[in-house]
Amino acid sequence: MSVTSEEAAREALRQRQGAGARYDSPAAPARELAWARRGTAYFARKLNELTDAELYDPSLLPGWTRAHLVAHVGYNARALTRLVEWARTGVETPMYASTEQRNAEIERGATLPARALRNLFAHAEVHLNVEWRDLTDAGWDAQVRTAQGRLVPARETAWMRTREVWVHAVDLDNGGSFDDVPPDLLAELLADVQRSWARREERVGLTLAPTGGEPVVVGNGGPTVSGALPDLVRWLTGRGVRRLTSSDGEIPDIPRWF
Template sequence: MTDHGEEEARARLRERQGSGARYDSPAAPARDLLWARRGTAYFARKLNELPDSALDAPSRVPGWSRRHVVAHVGYHARSLARLAEAARNGMAEEVLAEPENQIEDVEFGATLPAHALRYLFQHSEVHLNVEWRDLNETGWKASVRALNGELVPVARTPWLRAREIWLRALDLDNKGSPADFPPDFADALRTDGLAI
């Protein structure tokens, strides 16, 4: 399909979806978003293959069960969503709206019932995607100071998520393999200095 044909197909899809549908800004890092979203689908598949009882088994991370990995992935998405939300609202720093209710400790998260742990992953992934889709060009160009003091370019958040979600899918220790990674993403990981 030509670029012109793809544009026509997108226009028809948007027409069918209507005015309430959300789309990424043209300023968004499309390739990195694609990797993050595909990685999320891959992680979800590997997680959904596991029965609740298997979440107690060890992961590939020393000292962590699979529960820890799922909690970490959920909290990571929440943090990135807050960065995107801050940028969308023109704020220079990540904030916790209700800090006393935002217990994002992996050890605590690992104690959640299995259904709550799965919900944490699902909800945080949806929230992050909504924040990315609501960012305009100005938001994508912003940098936000994270709670840990690091200044994070918002345009880098999809790469940070892609990297984390694909590697953590392997950490679930559920027959995930780097051979499942998109080849261009695997190349980008190596360029970023990560061995897979």
Template sequence: MDFAALPLPERLLITQRGTAFFARRLSELTDDELDGDTLLPGWTRRHLVAHVGYNAAALCRLLDWASSGVETPMYESAEQRGREIDEGATLPPAAIRNLFTHTAARLAERWRSMPASAWDSLVRTAQGRTVPASETAWMRTREVWIHAVDLGNGGRFGEFPDVVLDGVLADVVTLWRARDRGAGLSLCVDGRPSIEIQASEPTTTSVSGPLAAVVRWATGRGAVGVDIKGEETSPAWL
């Protein structure tokens, strides 16, 4: 199932469902628990919530670029992005929660008010890719669904819509291939043909299981519900 092939309103609905999924997980955490670790090494929940909040603000800048034609990068630099997250993580708990809520609402409003002609306008992501403004729906979708799991308080890949799981897996495989990673790796989702990451290499590691479990492993969130023959750790993809 291809996320990009869905009508834009459906894509935005899935994005908003992901935002609600993240918001539920966040609401279940006490203020003290915001100091706890996430599934991302070196980041507390404070860092993660700040990151997700500032990501929404950065996507608003891309939508402003698409609407006005005036170049407005997501971030001034990678260093500025990192400082922003570190500083955001020091905010009081109520302010961190408000950062997420308010920036998510602002992004939703930007999408609602986008001129129809602006959705095809080209903008540049923080990774340097040139994409249409409509790509912001997928960029945010991937962000909120995966990071809801990263909060580490019960979110599961099995709660994702299949179209999100398929999109994440496609992104991971594409990036592995582009960066020449995953030699000898074969992914075997139940009921589907296997995916050979580097087809020219003989298989040395196979990972098989349900779609959600394979995606969890592929994104580096652990081996839960998969059968692994070979290397236990997935290659880095970001």
């Protein structure tokens, strides 16, 4: 079997780091973990570009400051860590005690001093990475329950984190853009929106026509919405309409993502 340049680079890194370093298990979802880690670095960069005072200005999410957003992303890492711990130990540890507890946690987090908010984000993502790297091959397929009540294998946590960090980096509203998201990840986000609609049995009929790509028929089809893939994903994830056109002259209303 041929070895890719990425695999060769990983092996060279392991040789440099030595026997004491920790690595993901062979059964880990390598693609999704790479997306999550790259997205974490992207979110961190956009966060670090903000002054402490700017953290308390509005984000793109209605009713939330950037501090709310940073608290949410930090506490989300802790919640996903609990799911990975559940998969590793077999002891049930839910993401949140309740929706009310989750919301109260974010509201309290949004009042933290800027330094504490930055530390929350940094420390929580390191802890999550440690748990991911300690998870065995079997652990990645252990069943855990999401905050929405779905039973999923622990490998799903990598995708859940991917969505959080990339999309909320844009929500910080300081220059983050869907244009910065890797094209293969954009395609997966588009598919994720469709999966979410299907689980909720939403009745959606339209055709998506990404520039330079193959059309995507949703439901039984309908008006064709055309534009660059980043702009289509922005719209599908509820972040507004930019540079899109519709075959019937009006961009249709669509259900929420999740």
